[in-house]
Each structure stands twice: as structure tokens, then as C-alpha cells.
Amino acid sequence: MSWRPLAVLGLAQFLMVLDTSVMNVSISQLVDDFNTDVTAIQAAITLYTLVMAAFMITGGKLGDLWGRRRSFAAGMVVYGVGTVLTAAAPKLWVLILGWSIIEGLGAALVLPSLAALVGANYTGQARATAYGVIGGVAGAGIAVGPLLGGWVTTYLTWRLVFAGEAVLVVVILLLTPWIRDAAGASRRTRLDGVGAALSITGMALVVLGVLQSSTWGWLRPRDTPVEIFGLAPTLFVIAGGAALLAGFEAWERHREAVGREPLVRPELLAVPPVRAGLSMLFVQNFVLLGVFFAIPLYVQVVLGLDAFETGLRLLPASAAMLVAALGGASLAHRVGSRLIVRVALVLVVAAVLWLVSTVRPSLDNVQFALAMALLGIGMGLLASQLGYVVQGSVGETARGEVGGLQYTAQNLGSSFGTALVGAVLIASLTNTFTDRVTADPRISDTVEQQATVRISAGITFVSTDDLRAALARTTVPPAEQEAIVEGYADAQLRSLRVALLAAALFAAAGFLATRRLPTGPPSSVE
Numbered sequence: 001m002s003w004r005p006l007a008v009l010g011l012a013q014f015l016m017v018l019d020t021s022v023m024n025v026s027i028s029q030l031v032d033d034f035n036t037d038v039t040a041i042q043a044a045i046t047l048y049t050l051v052m053a054a055f056m057i058t059g060g061k062l063g064d065l066w067g068r069r070r071s072f073a074a075g076m077v078v079y080g081v082g083t084v085l086t087a088a089a090p091k092l093w094v095l096i097l098g099w100s101i102i103e104g105l106g107a108a109l110v111l112p113s114l115a116a117l118v119g120a121n122y123t124g125q126a127r128a129t130a131y132g133v134i135g136g137v138a139g140a141g142i143a144v145g146p147l148l149g150g151w152v153t154t155y156l157t158w159r160l161v162f163a164g165e166a167v168l169v170v171v172i173l174l175l176t177p178w179i180r181d182a183a184g185a186s187r188r189t190r191l192d193g194v195g196a197a198l199s200i201t202g203m204a205l206v207v208l209g210v211l212q213s214s215t216w217g218w219l220r221p222r223d224t225p226v227e228i229f230g231l232a233p234t235l236f237v238i239a240g241g242a243a244l245l246a247g248f249e250a251w252e253r254h255r256e257a258v259g260r261e262p263l264v265r266p267e268l269l270a271v272p273p274v275r276a277g278l279s280m281l282f283v284q285n286f287v288l289l290g291v292f293f294a295i296p297l298y299v300q301v302v303l304g305l306d307a308f309e310t311g312l313r314l315l316p317a318s319a320a321m322l323v324a325a326l327g328g329a330s331l332a333h334r335v336g337s338r339l340i341v342r343v344a345l346v347l348v349v350a351a352v353l354w355l356v357s358t359v360r361p362s363l364d365n366v367q368f369a370l371a372m373a374l375l376g377i378g379m380g381l382l383a384s385q386l387g388y389v390v391q392g393s394v395g396e397t398a399r400g401e402v403g404g405l406q407y408t409a410q411n412l413g414s415s416f417g418t419a420l421v422g423a424v425l426i427a428s429l430t431n432t433f434t435d436r437v438t439a440d441p442r443i444s445d446t447v448e449q450q451a452t453v454r455i456s457a458g459i460t461f462v463s464t465d466d467l468r469a470a471l472a473r474t475t476v477p478p479a480e481q482e483a484i485v486e487g488y489a490d491a492q493l494r495s496l497r498v499a500l501l502a503a504a505l506f507a508a509a510g511f512l513a514t515r516r517l518p519t520g521p522p523s524s525v526e
Contacts, residue, residue, distance in 0.1 A: 005179045008178050009134065011172055012072070013114060015172075019099070053414075063113040072179070074109055077106070078103075082101075112401075115391055115407065145311075154306045203412065205244065292314070320374075320380060324381050345511055348375060391406070429491050437484060442479060447480050451484060
């Protein structure tokens with residue numbers, strides 16, 4: 001087994017994962033550097049994964065048209081341009097352009113080709129090992145990202161991480177000839193532009209609706225650009241996106257029926273292991289990114305720790321994920337992917353529930369570390385199986401399309417995890433804080449009325465020190481200020497627990513998708 005192609009592909013996978021984990025531990029610093037709030041950074045993180053998800057299917061098809069190695073190299077060039085722009089970003093909108101959009105577009109070309117190229121360069125047991133290594137490298141990115149990003153952010157600047165990524169992009173491009181191109185690539189066909197537009201717009205609207213729910217409100221409008229029949233536009237935006245996705249499916253079936261090549265063949269989703277694997281990739285990334293959005297808020301905003309200390313506390317999960325992903329690849333031939341995935345889900349649910357119990361005013365470092373390590377083991381076992389199942393269940397000619405679907409599921413899960421967990425957190429914070437203010441006898445009716453009006457207009461997740469400083473600039477009496485701060489501190493902890501419980505519930509729902517996973521090595525279907 002030659003390790004040279006895997007080294008190049010693994011390094012590219014490492015870069016794709018590193019970005020998000022660095023951003024998650026740098027939330028507080030980004031808020032300060034760009035004079036913004038947590039919601040804006042949440043939007044930037046969500047947009048990055050959304051751009052990848054929305055363009056991933058198109059990226060997979062372009063790999064078929066151009067050749068997967070060429071598409072991989074083109075994506076790395078685009079990604080490198082984005083890292084340079086991000087490193088130099090003077091304003092938040094430039095960060096969003098460089099990181100969320102340009103890097104996201106580059107990744108949408110790189111990742112589907114990467115998945116197909118792993119399958120093209122390895123066969124048999126070597127292929128299973130290669131996909132396990134790719135999953136392990138993803139774990140390494142999550143392991144190194146919080147620690148490296150936290151240290152650089154705290155003692156230097158987060159911009160250096162992206163400058164270093166630009167150097168790694170150059171190294172990857174120089175070593176790309178080590179990779180053998182996939183057979184059957186560079187086919188003569190036209191891109192399905194209508195299908196691409198429908199899929200991109202549909203996914204964008206669904207995620208946008210979920211992301212903006214904390215600002216617009218679900219039904220009763222708050223800070224909305226428009227009202228529809230007196231209601232917030234949230235559900236209408238989500239429904240519009242769902243309708244476009246339904247139209248995308250119908251269009252793809254029509255295009256195939258008239259003998260024209262669709263953007264993605266609908267029959268691929270009819271392969272049971274592929275459908276199950278994609279569903280589990282969505283669940284895995286929903287839970288992982290949701291937890292990795294909520295926990296840094298707890299560690300940095302509630303506990304007041306810096307980015308490096310945050311990275312240290314995420315390290316048990318990241319390191320355990322790396323070890324479990326590398327070790328899990330060899331287990332599939334012995335016990336089958338279905339059993340491994342089900343065990344992994346049990347571990348993930350137990351770990352997130354354990355994390356819920358550790359969200360307190362002061363951190364129990366031992367309990368927190370053990371819970372994070374358990375989460376990493378579960379996530380690592382999932383990472384070791386799902387890519388192998390999805391790619392191993394189709395033939396060589398379908399690997400590019402399935403790679404696009406694979407990373408679409410992953411990044412849609414990441415987008416929904418960040419957006420929905422964030423929305424649940426803000427909604428719970430708003431409701432709980434309102435209840436605390438209303439029920440506290442130390443707060444006068446006048447101040448209570450002012451506070452509830454302000455809360456209903458929309459609040460964000462800030463530190464109690466920031467809230468105390470803001471109250472000090474008002475005419476609210478000191479005793480009532482302290483009562484409001486105490487109520488907000490309690491609401492913060494409760495909202496974090498509710499957000500993590502939502503992630504645990506979603507992980508438990510993942511059991512429904514495991515019935516179609518193979519009990520042994522996957523068999524390919526052309």
C-alpha cells in the first residue's frame with residue numbers, strides 16, 4: 001500500500017476540518033476584533049458550511065467533467081485565495097467573503113474529488129484503511145484546531161493560522177502528481193444548470209430560515225425585514241427552500257427520463273446503504289458542530305476562559321476522536337458497520353447528556369474531560385465507518401456524484417447543527433431570562449416592563465460582565481441591576497443545557513437510519 005496519495009489527500013482533509021475548529025475557539029476574539037456579536041460569528045460559521053453544502057453536488061459533477069484530480073487542484077487554488085483574504089481581513093464582511101464564501105467554494109470542489117480519489121487509489125482492505133485514515137485525519141484536524149487556534153489566538157493572532165494554511169495549500173498543489181486520477185473522469189457532458197440552481201437555492205433558504213429564527217422569531221415576528229400575514233417569515237423561507245428541493249428532485253427525474261444527464265442520479269439515493277450512510281453523516285455533523293458551537297460559548301463567555309484554555313478543554317474529545325477513527329477502520333470486517341455505528345450513537349448520546357450535567361457556574365475539569373473524551377470516541381467510530389460505507393456501496397463511475405452527496409450531507413449537518421443549536425440556545429435564553437426577570441421580587445414593575453420589552457426585541461449571548469457594564473450606564477438601581485445579572489447568569493446555563501439536550505435528542509433519532517447499514521463490508525452497486 002502506497003502512502004503517498006493518502007498523505008496528500010489526508011493533508012487536504014486536515015485543512016478542511018481545521019478551519020471550523022479554529023473559528024469555534026476564536027469566537028470571543030473575533031467578536032472583539034470586528035466589534036460585532038456572537039450571532040454574527042455564528043452566521044459566518046454557518047455560512048461557511050452552507051456554501052460547501054449548497055455547492056457540493058455541483059462540485060462533484062464538475063469533478064466528473066474536468067477530471068477529479070484537476071477539480072481537486074482547482075479547488076485548492078480557490079481555497080488558497082480564500083485563506084489569504086481571510087488572513088488579511090480588515091472587516092467582518094471581508095472575513096465572510098474570504099472564509100465563508102471563497103474557501104467554501106474551494107472546499108466544494110476539493111472534497112467530492114477527494115472522496116473519489118481515495119477510492120481510485122486504493123482497493124480492498126487498503127481502501128477501508130484509507131477511508132479510516134481520512135476519518136482519523138478529520139479527527140486530527142478537530143484535535144489540532146482548538147489547541148493550535150486557541151494558542152495562536154491567545155498569544156499571537158488567529159490570522160496566522162490562515163496564513164499558514166496558504167503555505168500548506170502550495171505544498172498540496174506541488175504534491176498533487178502523486179495522486180492517480182479516477183477512471184472514467186473528464187466525461188463529455190453538460191452541467192445541469194437548472195438542477196444546480198434549484199439545489200443551491202433550496203438548501204440556502206432552508207438553512208437561512210433556521211439560522212434567522214433566533215432573530216426573526218418562529219411565528220411571532222421580532223426583528224424581521226418583512227411580515228407575512230402578520231407572521232415572521234421564518235417558516236415561509238424554510239417552506240420555500242423545501243419546495244425548491246422537491247422541485248430539484250422532480251427536475252432530476254425528468255432530465256434522466258428524457259435521456260439527459262442529471263446533476264445527481266436519483267437512483268443513487270435508492271441504494272439503502274448510501275441513503276443510510278448519508279443520513280448518519282448528517283446526524284454526526286449536526287451533533288458535532290452543534291456541541292462544538294455551544295461548548296466554547298460556555299467555556300469562554302460563561303466561565304471567562306481564553307481561546308487557548310478553551311482548546312485545552314476540547315482536546316480530550318479531539319484526541320479520542322483521532323484514536324477511535326484510526327482504530328475503528330479495522331473493526332468493520334469483524335463486526336460490521338451497523339453494530340459499530342449503533343454503539344457509537346449510544347456513546348455520543350451518553351456523552352452529550354453527561355456534558356449537560358457538567359454545565360454549572362464552575363467547571364468540574366475531570367467530569368468535563370471524561371465526557372468530552374467519550375464524545376470523541378463515539379464521533380471517531382462514526383468517522384471510521386460512514387465514508388467507507390457510502391463510497392464502498394457504489395461503483396467507480398458513481399464515486400464523484402456520491403462524494404458530492406457525502407459532503408453535502410456532512411456540511412448540511414454542520415450548517416443545521418450550528419444554526420439550530422444556536423437558535424434553540426437563543427430562544428431558551430430569551431424565555432428563561434424573561435421568566436427570571438418577571439418572577440424576581442427584587443425587580444420593580446417599571447424595570448421589569450422595560451427589561452421584558454428589551455428582551456422580546458432580541459438578545460444575544462454575552463458575558464455577565466458585559467451585561468453588568470451595560471446596566472451601569474442606565475438609571476436602573478444597583479440592587480435591581482444585580483438581580484438582573486443573576487437572572488441572566490442562570491438563564492445562560494439553562495439555555496446551554498437545553499441546546500445540548502436538543503443535540504442529544506437528534507443523535508438518538510439517528511438510530512432510525514441505522515437499519516440499512518451493512519452488517520459486513522459494503523458491496524458496490526453500479
